[in-house]
Amino acid sequence: xxxxxxxxxxxxxxITPPLGTRINGDFVAHYATHIHDDLYSKALVLQRxxxxxxxxxxxxxxxxxxxxxxxxxxxxxxxxxxxxxIMISSTHTHASGSIExxxxxxxxxxxxxxxxxxxxxxxxxxIDKLQPAKITNGKVSVPDHVLCRRYQxxxxxxxxxxxxxxxxxxxxxxxxxxxxxxxxxxxxxPEVSFIGVKSTDEEWISVLGNYSLHYVGDWPNGTIxxxxxxxxARNIKSLLKANSDFVGIMTNGTSGDINIWDFQQxxxxxxxxxxxxxxxxxxxxxxxxxxxxGSRWNEFPEISARIKPLPIHTRKPGIDEIKRAxxxxxxxxxxxxxxxxxxxxxxxxxxxxxxxxxxxxxxxxIQAFKIGDLTLGTLPGExxxxxxLKLKNEIGDHYFxxxxxxxxxxxxxxxxxxxxxxxxxxxxxxxxxxxxxEYLFRKELIDLVKGFDI
Numbered sequence: 001x002x003x004x005x006x007x008x009x010x011x012x013x014x015i016t017p018p019l020g021t022r023i024n025g026d027f028v029a030h031y032a033t034h035i036h037d038d039l040y041s042k043a044l045v046l047q048r049x050x051x052x053x054x055x056x057x058x059x060x061x062x063x064x065x066x067x068x069x070x071x072x073x074x075x076x077x078x079x080x081x082x083x084x085x086i087m088i089s090s091t092h093t094h095a096s097g098s099i100e101x102x103x104x105x106x107x108x109x110x111x112x113x114x115x116x117x118x119x120x121x122x123x124x125x126x127i128d129k130l131q132p133a134k135i136t137n138g139k140v141s142v143p144d145h146v147l148c149r150r151y152q153x154x155x156x157x158x159x160x161x162x163x164x165x166x167x168x169x170x171x172x173x174x175x176x177x178x179x180x181x182x183x184x185x186x187x188x189x190p191e192v193s194f195i196g197v198k199s200t201d202e203e204w205i206s207v208l209g210n211y212s213l214h215y216v217g218d219w220p221n222g223t224i225x226x227x228x229x230x231x232x233a234r235n236i237k238s239l240l241k242a243n244s245d246f247v248g249i250m251t252n253g254t255s256g257d258i259n260i261w262d263f264q265q266x267x268x269x270x271x272x273x274x275x276x277x278x279x280x281x282x283x284x285x286x287x288x289x290x291x292x293x294g295s296r297w298n299e300f301p302e303i304s305a306r307i308k309p310l311p312i313h314t315r316k317p318g319i320d321e322i323k324r325a326x327x328x329x330x331x332x333x334x335x336x337x338x339x340x341x342x343x344x345x346x347x348x349x350x351x352x353x354x355x356x357x358x359x360x361x362x363x364x365x366i367q368a369f370k371i372g373d374l375t376l377g378t379l380p381g382e383x384x385x386x387x388x389l390k391l392k393n394e395i396g397d398h399y400f401x402x403x404x405x406x407x408x409x410x411x412x413x414x415x416x417x418x419x420x421x422x423x424x425x426x427x428x429x430x431x432x433x434x435x436x437x438e439y440l441f442r443k444e445l446i447d448l449v450k451g452f453d454i
Contacts, residue, residue, distance in 0.1 A: 001164045006300055007047040008133035008197045010206035011125035012040040013118045015059065016224060017111045023222070023225065025061040025094030027347055028337045029189065032097070033182070033222035036274065037230055039096055041119045042249045043126040044197070044206050046371060048303045052081050053369055054123055055208065056088040057249050058115075059226045060096045063088070065364055065380060065407025067099060072406075075123050079099035087367055087378055088119065089405035092252045094215050095225040100408070102430055103347060104337070132200040136295040137374040137398060140287050143190035145280045146213050148385075149173050150422050152182045161421050162344040163428075164321075168421025178263050185420070188212060188258045189385045193400035194288050195374065204242035206217020206240070206429030209288055210400045212253035212385050216260055216277035221409065225274070239289040248414075250284075251402045254379070254388030256411050256424055301372030306448050309363050310441065312409060313434040313438045315427050316360070317352040325352040346419035351428035355437035365406045366445045370452045374398045377445050378405035381412045381433070382424070387442055394446050401445075414438045 016038045039059035046053050051092040054075070068088045074088055079354060098105055099112040120243060150170050153159060157180035159171040170185055171177065197205040209232060216228045226233075233248030240246070261281065262268060269276045308437040317325065328349035337343055364380040379401055388401045410430040418425050420433045 005048070006135070006204050007130040008045065008135065009126040009129035009131065010042070010044045010197070010245070011122050011129060012042040012120040012247050013125065015039050015041050015115060015118045017108070021097045021111050022106065022108035023095065024098035024100065024102045026105060027103045027339070029098070029105040030221045031225055034224070036219060036225040039224065039226055042123040042247050043122040044208060044247065045123065045126040045130060046250065046303055047130055048301065051303050051305070052085060053303055053305050054086045056086070056119060056123065057251055058090055058119060059091045059093055059229065060099065061092055061094050062100045062102060062404070062408045063090050064100055065409065068407050071119050071341055072410050074116060074120050078120060078124065079127060087369070087402070089251060089402050090376070090408065091226065091229040091250065092215055092404055093225065093227040094228060095215055095223050095227060103351070103428070104334070128398070129222065133205060134198055134200060134297040134299040135301055135372060136196045136289050136297045137194065137306065138295060138374070139191045139193045139400070140291045141190045142192050142211070142284055142287050145260050145283070146188035146190055146258050147260060147262055147448050148184035148186045148188055148257055149261060150424070151263070152185050153177070153180045154182050156180065159181050159421065160341055161426060162341065162348040163426050170420045170422045172423035173261060174263055181263060186257060186384070186386060189253060189388050192284055192288060194291070195371070196292060198297070199211040200299065204240050204246050206247045206249060207236050207240070208249040209284065209289065210251045210253050210402060211284060212258055212388055214255040214259040216280060218276040219273055228277040228281040228284070231278050232285045235282050235285035236289060239285060252404055254383045254385050254401055254403050256382035256413065257384040257417070271365055288445040289365050298372045302370065304370045304452060305367070306451055307365055307367040308444060308448050309365050310444055311361050311363055312437055313361050314358050315432045316358065317356055317427070321352055322356055325349040329353065348426060348428055355427065355429050355432055358429065362409070364409050366441060366448055367406060368445065368449045368452070375449055376453070377401045377449060379403050379441055379445065380405060381408040381409040381415065383411055383412050383438065383441070384414055384417060386414055387438055390442060391445065395449055406438055409433055412438050
């Protein structure tokens, strides 16, 4: 019957910025001098009877809550799909055009102005391609490419916190300090969760993967690249022998403390530009491809969506800290930069002054989709693997989390990790969420998901 039919459509629209566009994701800005591969806004639309949900994934480092809310309003205006049914996330490639202010890397306003229209267009095109479909989901372990990037160091090395000059308990990304490493302090999430969508005529429509790997970053500065996210998309399409309308998508999970910079066994990966991201993206695609054999397909999945805004409190500097930061700034030169402890201190002094202008609290949204037996949750920032693993344990096997979704409030470490210090906890505009925020987001997301059973 018509009212029971399930439909799906997917589309991608190129968003590759022009040469010269500003790139963020580092302590300082870079500028696009080479385009290695194209970037996209990718939309997957699922429809069952009266309900339509939209999953949008954009090849970009970061999009703020405010930016995404404005885009979602435009999508709703053009499609009548409500806010709660639309999810927009960033892959978190660090080789894309910049639309947000991160450290010394500001937004490229020209690129920012062009992006909303292209995101909306990807949704409109996906809706135009809706057709009778079926869906499956699964998960597979790919443990080789996820490593904790936070390390306990040997006693002879003392990690300095550039915000307050005190000594942290751990060190994030100990570049050049390998001899002082004792051990990593947490466990990554090794799973790739995935959704497969086919037409009832057996044509592949889309595959969406989810992996808690920050990014690879094996490109020279000034490069535009979709990183391993794009490699996965291109290779899964090839392996499936899908047609030109197929859209491969990789989403970022809970990877705030996870990357693939192997400081203890650096020789296990090739060192040529793009070789590591190619290897990792292909490996994930191949593993997911093999996992489709024996999949159970659902032609009539029930679908529904829930969303909830949450107030979040901001950590801000005190009066004495503002005074000290001002003194550092007045004695600093920001026109040249070399990575060292003294320059980090100057960058974070600037951050304290700018952070002081932030409101004491903001609002961000959590969201959940139910698609057959699959539950998909979202979190609006860079959450640690511990958070994603706890959510999976609490919610169940058919669950995964998309991070950097519906905005990016920066790093959200668990409270115990906040106490240890490390880059992800250094107070700045990108790490200013109160220590209880991770618990609050996790608890509220679990409660939101439980609402599907009521």
